Amino acid sequence: xxxxxALLRSTWRTLTSMGTALxxxxxxxxxxxxxxxxxxxxxxxxxxxxxxxxHPTLGPWLDRVxxxxxxxxxxxxxxxxxxxxxxxxxxxxxxxxxxxxxxATPVPAPRNLGRLPKHHTGEVAxxxxxxxxxxxxxxxxxxxxxxxxxxxxSGTGAAPAATSGTGAAPAATPGTEISAEKGYLREFGxxxxxxxxxxxxxxxAAGKMFSYEGNVIVVAxxxxxxxxxxxxxxxxxRAGNTVDGTSLYPMCVRxxxxxxxxxxxxxxxxxxxxxxxxxxxDLASGGWQPYLLKVNEPLRVxxxxxxxxxHGYAPTFTVTFPDGQTRTQTLQWRPDDQITMLxxxxxxxxxxxxxxxxxxxxxxxxxxxxxxxxPTEQLDGTLLSSSFPAMNDPAVAVDxxxxxxxxxxxxxQSLFSLDPRMIDQGRLTKVARVNLRxxxxxxxxxxxxxxxxxxxxxxxxxxxxxxxxxxxLVFAMTMMGGLLVSLIVRRRRVWLRLVPxxxxxxxxxxGGLARTDNSGWGxxxxxxxxxxxxxxxSAERARRPERLQKKAEHP
Numbered sequence: 001x002x003x004x005x006a007l008l009r010s011t012w013r014t015l016t017s018m019g020t021a022l023x024x025x026x027x028x029x030x031x032x033x034x035x036x037x038x039x040x041x042x043x044x045x046x047x048x049x050x051x052x053x054x055h056p057t058l059g060p061w062l063d064r065v066x067x068x069x070x071x072x073x074x075x076x077x078x079x080x081x082x083x084x085x086x087x088x089x090x091x092x093x094x095x096x097x098x099x100x101x102x103x104a105t106p107v108p109a110p111r112n113l114g115r116l117p118k119h120h121t122g123e124v125a126x127x128x129x130x131x132x133x134x135x136x137x138x139x140x141x142x143x144x145x146x147x148x149x150x151x152x153x154s155g156t157g158a159a160p161a162a163t164s165g166t167g168a169a170p171a172a173t174p175g176t177e178i179s180a181e182k183g184y185l186r187e188f189g190x191x192x193x194x195x196x197x198x199x200x201x202x203x204x205a206a207g208k209m210f211s212y213e214g215n216v217i218v219v220a221x222x223x224x225x226x227x228x229x230x231x232x233x234x235x236x237x238r239a240g241n242t243v244d245g246t247s248l249y250p251m252c253v254r255x256x257x258x259x260x261x262x263x264x265x266x267x268x269x270x271x272x273x274x275x276x277x278x279x280x281x282d283l284a285s286g287g288w289q290p291y292l293l294k295v296n297e298p299l300r301v302x303x304x305x306x307x308x309x310x311h312g313y314a315p316t317f318t319v320t321f322p323d324g325q326t327r328t329q330t331l332q333w334r335p336d337d338q339i340t341m342l343x344x345x346x347x348x349x350x351x352x353x354x355x356x357x358x359x360x361x362x363x364x365x366x367x368x369x370x371x372x373x374x375p376t377e378q379l380d381g382t383l384l385s386s387s388f389p390a391m392n393d394p395a396v397a398v399d400x401x402x403x404x405x406x407x408x409x410x411x412x413q414s415l416f417s418l419d420p421r422m423i424d425q426g427r428l429t430k431v432a433r434v435n436l437r438x439x440x441x442x443x444x445x446x447x448x449x450x451x452x453x454x455x456x457x458x459x460x461x462x463x464x465x466x467x468x469x470x471x472x473l474v475f476a477m478t479m480m481g482g483l484l485v486s487l488i489v490r491r492r493r494v495w496l497r498l499v500p501x502x503x504x505x506x507x508x509x510x511g512g513l514a515r516t517d518n519s520g521w522g523x524x525x526x527x528x529x530x531x532x533x534x535x536x537x538s539a540e541r542a543r544r545p546e547r548l549q550k551k552a553e554h555p
Contacts, residue, residue, distance in 0.1 A: 016089025024083040031079055035070035042238055087198045098187050105148045106179035109495035118512030118525040124536045128500040131176050137539035138496055141532045147180035175499030182492050189485030196479035203475055207468035211240045217332050218255050219314050219458045225254030228463055249302040252278040258457040266339045266389050271295050273308055273459050309460040313343055315373050316453040322446055325352040332458045333373050334416045340386035345416045346370040348405040366405045370418050371398030394455050395437045403428040491515035
């Protein structure tokens with residue numbers, strides 16, 4: 001029975017040592033590297049599937065060890081939990097010991113102060129009865145030090161002794177000693193730093209469990225906006241481990257206008273969106289609240305933050321079918337060049353009801369558009385490009401297809417490109433390739449007219465909810481504060497011993513010890529001794545008239 005207990009005690013001591021905590025912290029940082037280098041399933045499952053397909057040998061093995069789910073993997077969680085336990089087991093005894101040291105009185109002076117790393121002797125004028133006044137003067141020069149005064153025979157320490165500075169212990173002589181210490185905040189700063197690290201780990205874990213983040217593209221200038229009551233309202237949604245999507249904060253946002261400022265080179269200087277939002281009672285009353293949304297200046301409402309992440313353009317096309325009925329669609333296209341905002345995308349148009357009575361004919365006469373959009377047209381021959389990101393001279397270069405666009409197949413399709421399988425199978429046939437400027441159109445062989453009506457800006461909004469975010473900030477700040485205190489504050493111990501010397505003098509002996517950093521302690525100790533001796537001499541001069549008067553009265 002004793003053997004397993006001893007083994008458990010040894011294991012616990014090893015786990016709760018500061019060295020083990022540092023190793024686990026290093027392992028945690030090391031374990032996070034795959035999460036930064038490999039695509040993560042909770043961020044982009046399509047990228048994970050693409051990586052596995054491109055690496056048929058390595059990909060499945062990485063998936064087995066949860067390399068695509070690093071931050072929720074069993075091995076990352078194990079390191080995280082062990083680090084938490086190690087910090088708790090390491091810091092709790094340190095905190096108890098620090099509390100005890102705060103309640104303890106400074107230790108008595110060593111019998112031989114001459115053996116300490118810093119030592120100094122001095123002499124001031126005075127008599128034995130002047131020693132209490134000299135002690136008071138010395139204590140006045142030690143503000144911020146914890147100090148205690150001991151007299152010979154008090155029973156609190158070794159008997160004070162006068163020394164000659166040679167290192168030999170002389171005979172005891174009646175006197176008084178002062179023990180002083182400072183720098184307790186250093187250990188306090190260390191404890192605050194490590195407990196803040198512990199709190200930071202807890203806050204990050206809580207954020208992982210209760211946070212969510214969604215991204216959605218919203219078309220400006222009268223676009224429909226969106227409401228965040230359900231994950232289905234977002235284009236992409238990442239939920240915490242305990243978030244099931246049924247308790248999202250309800251909020252609606254619409255974008256009235258978007259403005260971007262650019263340099264002549266096309267480099268963006270600033271983005272801002274004039275938005276309106278509904279939350280709380282406004283959802284019932286129908287009222288809208290205005291807000292100017294800027295980069296790094298999110299809208300904060302109901303614990304959620306709405307960030308302006310980026311922008312692009314949503315071209316508008318109108319398709320007029322042979323019977324005169326029209327379909328108009330505005331859809332975002334993906335910016336392929338972030339400097340010139342040259343974008344690519346696709347659209348699919350289903351004929352209006354009644355245009356074709358036969359279901360098969362309706363599918364064979366769907367219209368699809370795929371191509372490029374340039375906010376400021378630049379032509380190199382017939383190849384379309386963009387010379388500037390602002391919408392100064394919009395134009396498109398598109399391929400127009402007719403046939404089955406796959407809208408009724410039930411298979412998911414890319415928002416920004418047509419299904420290549422439909423084209424390869426001949427179910428979608430290219431009928432035209434044209435360049436169009438705003439307001440221009442083209443007529444197909446069956447009389448269908450496709451018109452480019454222009455484009456509208458869109459913004460990419462990110463809705464984030466992290467109830468632990470404020471605690472992450474608090475613990476990060478206290479970590480920095482604790483680290484700063486532990487680096488600046490230094491532990492020091494000083495002892496003074498005052499014993500009567502030759503007639504009319506008092507011998508003062510100093511001893512000093514740096515308990516942590518010894519850098520600069522020599523100059524600090526010398527300044528301290530000079531200051532204390534000077535204060536003692538001033539106190540003796542102040543008492544001299546009183547002493548002379550007493551001698552005159554009692555010769």
